Amino acid sequence: MRRASSFIMFACSILAMAGLASGQILNDTRGSPTIEEEVYAQIDNSPDGCAYVFIILQPVGPFDPARRPAHQADVARLQNVVLARLGPERFTPVYQYRNFPVMTGYVDAQVLAQLAADEDVLRIGPVGRVEACLAESVPFIRADRAQDDYCQTGDGVVVAVLDTGIDTNHPDLMDDLAPGSYHFLGGGSDYGTGAEDDHGHGTNVAGIITSAGVVAPRGVAPDADILAIKVLDANGSGSIADVIAGIDYAVGWQNGSHRVSVINMSLGKGAYPSCPCDNDDSDTLALQTALQAAKDAGIVTFASSGNQGHPDRMKAPACVSAATAVAAVYDQEFGREPDSNTYGYYYGGFPECYDDPADPDLITCFSNRSPCNELAAPGRRIAGPAMGGGVDSFGWTGTSQAAPHCAGAAALMLQADAKAQLTPDEIVQTMKQTGLPTVDPYATVPNPRRVDALAATETVFYRWMQGKFAPSNAAAFDQFGYAVAVEGNMSLVGAWGDDTNAYNAGAAYLFWHYADFENEMMLTVLGPQLLASDGGPGDQFGSSVAVSGQTLVIGSLWDDDRGEDSGSAYIFHFDGVDWVEHSKLLASDGGPEDWFGSAVAIDGDTLVVGAVRDNVYGPGSGSAYVFEFDGSNWTQKAKLTPTGGAADDSFGGSVDISGDTVIVGAQYHDHFAYGTDSGKAYVFVKPPGGWTNMTQTGYLLPSDGAAYDYFGKVAISADIIIVGAYCDDDLANRSGSAYVFVKPPGGWQSMTETNKLLPSDGAAGDEYGVSVDISGSFVVVGAWSDDDNADNAGSAYVFHFDGDRWVEVEKYLASDGQEDDHFGYAVAVSSGIAVVGSPHDDDNGSFSGSAYAFIPDLVDCNNNGLPDECEIDGGTAEDCNENGVPDVCDIADGTSEDANGNGIPDECEDECPADFDGDGDVDTADLLHLLGAWGTPDGDVDGDGDTDTADLLALLGAWGACP
Numbered sequence: 001m002r003r004a005s006s007f008i009m010f011a012c013s014i015l016a017m018a019g020l021a022s023g024q025i026l027n028d029t030r031g032s033p034t035i036e037e038e039v040y041a042q043i044d045n046s047p048d049g050c051a052y053v054f055i056i057l058q059p060v061g062p063f064d065p066a067r068r069p070a071h072q073a074d075v076a077r078l079q080n081v082v083l084a085r086l087g088p089e090r091f092t093p094v095y096q097y098r099n100f101p102v103m104t105g106y107v108d109a110q111v112l113a114q115l116a117a118d119e120d121v122l123r124i125g126p127v128g129r130v131e132a133c134l135a136e137s138v139p140f141i142r143a144d145r146a147q148d149d150y151c152q153t154g155d156g157v158v159v160a161v162l163d164t165g166i167d168t169n170h171p172d173l174m175d176d177l178a179p180g181s182y183h184f185l186g187g188g189s190d191y192g193t194g195a196e197d198d199h200g201h202g203t204n205v206a207g208i209i210t211s212a213g214v215v216a217p218r219g220v221a222p223d224a225d226i227l228a229i230k231v232l233d234a235n236g237s238g239s240i241a242d243v244i245a246g247i248d249y250a251v252g253w254q255n256g257s258h259r260v261s262v263i264n265m266s267l268g269k270g271a272y273p274s275c276p277c278d279n280d281d282s283d284t285l286a287l288q289t290a291l292q293a294a295k296d297a298g299i300v301t302f303a304s305s306g307n308q309g310h311p312d313r314m315k316a317p318a319c320v321s322a323a324t325a326v327a328a329v330y331d332q333e334f335g336r337e338p339d340s341n342t343y344g345y346y347y348g349g350f351p352e353c354y355d356d357p358a359d360p361d362l363i364t365c366f367s368n369r370s371p372c373n374e375l376a377a378p379g380r381r382i383a384g385p386a387m388g389g390g391v392d393s394f395g396w397t398g399t400s401q402a403a404p405h406c407a408g409a410a411a412l413m414l415q416a417d418a419k420a421q422l423t424p425d426e427i428v429q430t431m432k433q434t435g436l437p438t439v440d441p442y443a444t445v446p447n448p449r450r451v452d453a454l455a456a457t458e459t460v461f462y463r464w465m466q467g468k469f470a471p472s473n474a475a476a477f478d479q480f481g482y483a484v485a486v487e488g489n490m491s492l493v494g495a496w497g498d499d500t501n502a503y504n505a506g507a508a509y510l511f512w513h514y515a516d517f518e519n520e521m522m523l524t525v526l527g528p529q530l531l532a533s534d535g536g537p538g539d540q541f542g543s544s545v546a547v548s549g550q551t552l553v554i555g556s557l558w559d560d561d562r563g564e565d566s567g568s569a570y571i572f573h574f575d576g577v578d579w580v581e582h583s584k585l586l587a588s589d590g591g592p593e594d595w596f597g598s599a600v601a602i603d604g605d606t607l608v609v610g611a612v613r614d615n616v617y618g619p620g621s622g623s624a625y626v627f628e629f630d631g632s633n634w635t636q637k638a639k640l641t642p643t644g645g646a647a648d649d650s651f652g653g654s655v656d657i658s659g660d661t662v663i664v665g666a667q668y669h670d671h672f673a674y675g676t677d678s679g680k681a682y683v684f685v686k687p688p689g690g691w692t693n694m695t696q697t698g699y700l701l702p703s704d705g706a707a708y709d710y711f712g713k714v715a716i717s718a719d720i721i722i723v724g725a726y727c728d729d730d731l732a733n734r735s736g737s738a739y740v741f742v743k744p745p746g747g748w749q750s751m752t753e754t755n756k757l758l759p760s761d762g763a764a765g766d767e768y769g770v771s772v773d774i775s776g777s778f779v780v781v782g783a784w785s786d787d788d789n790a791d792n793a794g795s796a797y798v799f800h801f802d803g804d805r806w807v808e809v810e811k812y813l814a815s816d817g818q819e820d821d822h823f824g825y826a827v828a829v830s831s832g833i834a835v836v837g838s839p840h841d842d843d844n845g846s847f848s849g850s851a852y853a854f855i856p857d858l859v860d861c862n863n864n865g866l867p868d869e870c871e872i873d874g875g876t877a878e879d880c881n882e883n884g885v886p887d888v889c890d891i892a893d894g895t896s897e898d899a900n901g902n903g904i905p906d907e908c909e910d911e912c913p914a915d916f917d918g919d920g921d922v923d924t925a926d927l928l929h930l931l932g933a934w935g936t937p938d939g940d941v942d943g944d945g946d947t948d949t950a951d952l953l954a955l956l957g958a959w960g961a962c963p
Contacts, residue, residue, distance in 0.1 A: 154221025163202030183230030207385030220408025268315025328379025467522025476845025481837030494542030506541030555597030563592030610652030618647025667712025675707030724769030736768030782824030789817030
């Protein structure tokens with residue numbers, strides 16, 4: 001098949017402008033049985049008088065794979081005869097298909113008339129858009145988002161497809177064929193080069209992985225290379241010896257630095273009840289031996305589970321432990337056949353079975369089931385590339401189609417893995433971790449999770465560089481890391497046990513964090529130690545911290561100014577040289593043991609201070625205070641208390657603010673329906689008249705609250721609130737959870753959560769949710785008693801909202817975590833940097849404490865979660881100076897000047913913007929252009945996006961030769 005260059009549309013437009021596509025010519029052809037009516041409509045409605053059409057020629061005989069070269073010669077001969085009659089200056093085809101007498105191209109009325117009169121032209125019709133299942137299954141697993149958002153297309157990844165071969169001339173596949181495709185037939189005795197498909201199955205399977213989207217819909221990983229290994233014959237059958245020979249070849253294949261990374265095996269033998277079936281017979285033992293060698297070589301293998309509908313058995317090689325078995329699910333469109341409601345034998349030997357209803361993510365009734373099923377993917381009517389260069393409009397159905405969806409997703413992940421760190425087990429585990437639940441009324445074992453290619457790829461992208469830090473004067477029992485805050489690249493860390501002022505008077509420290517991408521290191525610079533000007537013994541200054549811009553807030557919950565342990569909070573401002581103490585805040589009605597300063601939060605000129613033991617409704621009921629800055633002083637504006645508060649609720653133990661919304665947690669609240677210490681959170685929104693006399697706006701409860709869940713650790717960013725419940729028992733006793741609440745259209749009110757975030761590996765006693773924070777689309781949740789590193793060493797989890805769902809993209813573990821470090825007791829995240837406190841770390845003595853900073857190991861200058869190169873390549877960010885950095889970032893960091901503030905670096909500005917015709921002079925032609933563009937952007941000279949009087953004056957001022 002040959003493809004013409006992009007000048008065709010331009011040429012067609014020129015011909016139309018010349019008057020050749022006249023209405024008279026078009027009318028003369030109307031009613032021709034050769035031309036479909038839609039062609040006329042396209043020409044009538046086209047601004048250039050052209051239509052993109054199929055030109056279907058007379059048949060040259062049935063397609064016979066045995067005489068493919070002769071058949072292709074016959075096709076080309078007929079195509080060339082028709083083209084010669086038109087003349088090369090009149091028409092150039094976009095596609096000339098090799099295996100059947102069809103061409104495509106742009107035609108105007110005159111060319112259309114000539115073609116309609118040609119005796120060798122059978123039909124002329126419009127080129128339509130295919131809405132087949134691959135066009136739906138790829139978005140269903142969100143592979144299109146991985147391609148578009150993260151510029152991952154499988155480029156550079158080689159996938160070996162062991163099947164019936166591949167149509168090597170197919171326009172969707174021919175550009176992605178790895179050199180050295182072989183076939184192994186006849187008991188391994190025939191090692192002929194080439195892997196031409198004489199059945200069709202292998203072409204469909206390969207197309208699911210890598211279709212370029214020319215004829216058939218775009219595949220999961222359209223730029224992955226396919227090593228086609230033909231192990232099945234024209235009947236779709238082959239021997240295990242041939243299959244193993246194919247694995248052997250894939251393991252040893254190499255082309256320069258490229259090796260096979262993925263094997264797809266949409267084939268199988270038998271029905272094995274064992275899981276795994278590694279040694280059930282010689283076949284499975286040989287398969288396991290071969291695939292284990294592949295796994296040892298770093299190759300991940302996906303195999304179809306089989307289509308016999310068995311409830312408790314599976315085909316080999318899917319059932320061997322070195323392969324990953326894949327079951328089939330429906331996607332959002334195609335369900336059961338409406339005529340028969342069954343899968344009959346005409347679908348390739350499937351048993352009679354019936355799925356009602358055929359909902360998305362329902363395991364198809366024909367899928368084999370076994371504990372060996374690890375993943376699921378779409379497998380119903382997957383229409384992709386077909387033999388002969390076309391597309392299967394009806395599509396293929398089976399677990400054979402599910403497996404290549406996973407193979408393609410693996411290729412996306414491997415391209416994203418720039419440092420080549422992923423192992424086969426990690427690929428599969430990530431797919432399972434980020435996959436979605438499936439439904440199966442026939443299941444006898446836990447259901448496999450359906451692959452989500454975007455979520456899996458995101459998880460690979462967000463590999464984080466880690467840096468550990470502590471002050472140079474750290475000492476035993478400082479508990480540095482008990483409280484953390486971060487904004488930009490600056491973090492503020494509290495150490496309430498610091499003895500610099502006095503015993504347990506407390507301190508806080510500033511740090512700046514930088515990513516050294518070249519050396520893959522985190523760099524941290526220690527800033528000043530901050531102390532209370534009047535700090536005294538036991539004040540615990542640094543027990544809570546917050547930062548916003550050039551303002552720091554530090555809580556001192558056991559300060560005694562209003563009575564013993566009444567508490568206070570200190571404000572530090574940056575004066576241009578140093579961070580200096582500006583104010584000390586006290587509750588207007590503070591009293592002994594209020595613990596004012598137990599929690600603090602700030603956003604701009606408004607801050608909130610919790611007083612967790614205030615006794616408004618009885619001892620320990622709690623309260624919170626709102627302060628505002630008027631440019632000179634911080635003034636208390638409101639005292640917040642909940643409706644229906646009670647003793648020991650601990651309202652104010654956790655607070656946060658975003659804009660005019662304050663969220664306050666009460667983790668020991670006893671809800672009447674949920675029980676003791678189930679917890680509750682409250683929302684307060686600033687009224688039009690200000691914070692004074694503020695009343696509660698709404699409250700938040702989980703849908704599944706229970707006694708002793710301790711729901712109430714809070715964080716807010718814009719319209720999203722996160723609430724931790726660190727003793728929730730969803731995964732095990734005290735495993736913990738976190739809830740997501742999104743502001744409804746009518747405003748905050750009593751409501752249930754929109755999502756519940758659970759860790760992928762939560763376990764008893766982890767207490768996940770003891771700390772939470774959110775910044776934009778990222779959430780960090782601490783699990784201070786997680787045991788991955790050691791008992792109670794701790795961890796933290798990162799979730800990213802990608803526009804559709806929250807995905808766990810990373811689990812933070814301290815690089816040197818030890819028993820009882822409690823890493824994750826405090827967390828903070830801002831603009832792509834996360835800080836995690838580990839207050840019981842013993843590096844500088846018992847409970848001296850430490851903190852860790854994490855930065856994604858990708859260049860993301862504008863901190864929007866997308867790699868810079870993907871934004872530039874995808875066209876969502878401009879890079880006019882081609883330095884690999886979005887222009888907006890060049891301007892922000894001072895690399896480029898932007899004197900007129902139009903968002904375009906000065907070095908990229910047109911030196912002669914009024915020279916519209918590019919002839920080097922500003923003259924009458926340019927003036928006429930400007931006047932014709934009045935009120936539109938087309939005559940803009942001054943860069944304000946409009947053509948107006950200012951542009952006219954600028955043009956007249958530049959009259960003459962350009963500089």
